[in-house]
């Protein structure tokens with residue numbers, strides 16, 4: 001990578017300087033501005049920086065930051081790994097991640113679903129991990145069926161890339177099925193509201209079994225669940241050779257993280273890291289960009305859970321303290337959250353009945369209306385601090401969407 005053309009070297013150096021200045025100015029980690037300047041000077045910089053590396057791209061609606069972290073941790077025995085650990089998951093962030101680890105032979109890059117075709121074309125990544133697709137911020141995210149169609153075209157044009165895909169998600173399966181080689185992971189699918197119809201013909205999908213390892217097939221055409229190579233069963237992962245590995249060592253809670261871990265094991269196996277070596281390294285990941293972190297405030301232990309879309313809310317509900325543990329919810333509608341929060345009506349909040357519930361954030365009135373419709377008792381507060389001080393000392397689960405989460409994290413401690 002030291003054989004970059006002079007212009008590219010200059011682009012990397014200036015990008016790094018800009019990133020450093022951005023950090024000094026307190027404007028985040030600088031990876032976006034650094035990458036933007038680098039790409040402006042050399043539009044082919046991502047391709048050049050990716051050359052001669054073993055790269056994995058990780059994409060999904062939910063879980064891509066966490067899974068990227070898990071894979072990166074499990075790949076440490078192979079040597080230095082370049083990664084966009086702070087979630088800057090567009091080409092600017094990728095340039096920055098690769099430029100700041102010039103000698104790393106391996107790279108694991110979280111990739112925004114919409115940018116995946118472009119990043120795949122530019123990097124020629126060796127491995128592409130695809131986990132789930134579901135409705136997201138309504139005013140910003142594209143229609144997910146169209147997105148899966150773009151994945152199909154991109155993978156067809158990238159026969160060098162091996163795909164690791166969740167075959168429990170029919171839309172992901174369809175998106176991945178044009179790839180030349182695929183490892184199928186039965187990683188489970190909790191949120192099913194976006195996959196009742198066949199992506200191939202629009203017919204109804206029939207399912208057998210529960211939320212994990214359940215078979216599905218189209219009633220009208222040939223489209224059906226492929227035979228899985230890796231299978232998640234409760235807290236066990238069964239590898240292609242039939243060996244079973246317990247996920248009890250995971251530090252991250254909940255079924256969504258067991259699913260992320262199953263995908264991570266399949267990805268690192270592709271790079272030659274065996275599950276028995278990878279598992280203890282997965283356990284070393286305890287929090288991801290503040291998610292699942294517990295912060296202390298005035299005797300209260302706040303556990304911070306990020307939830308950006310309907311499927312994410314189900315993941316958060318899955319890891320709540322047992323009822324009647326109190327829960328504070330905070331929903332904003334700024335740029336990164338999406339301004340349209342109509343998706344609140346897609347979430348089944350009845351699971352919160354019987355708990356003390358606090359509602360905060362810019363869209364607390366929207367959330368309150370939704371909870372009222374679901375017959376969930378709650379208290380609305382102007383400021384999350386009122387909720388924190390109203391609960392007795394002890395545990396409080398806090399579920400928030402993106403900017404609400406960042407505000408709470410900044411206020412009560414940026415422990416990562």
Ligand SMILES: [Zn+2]
Nearest residue numbers: 198201218221
């Ligand atoms: Zn069909």
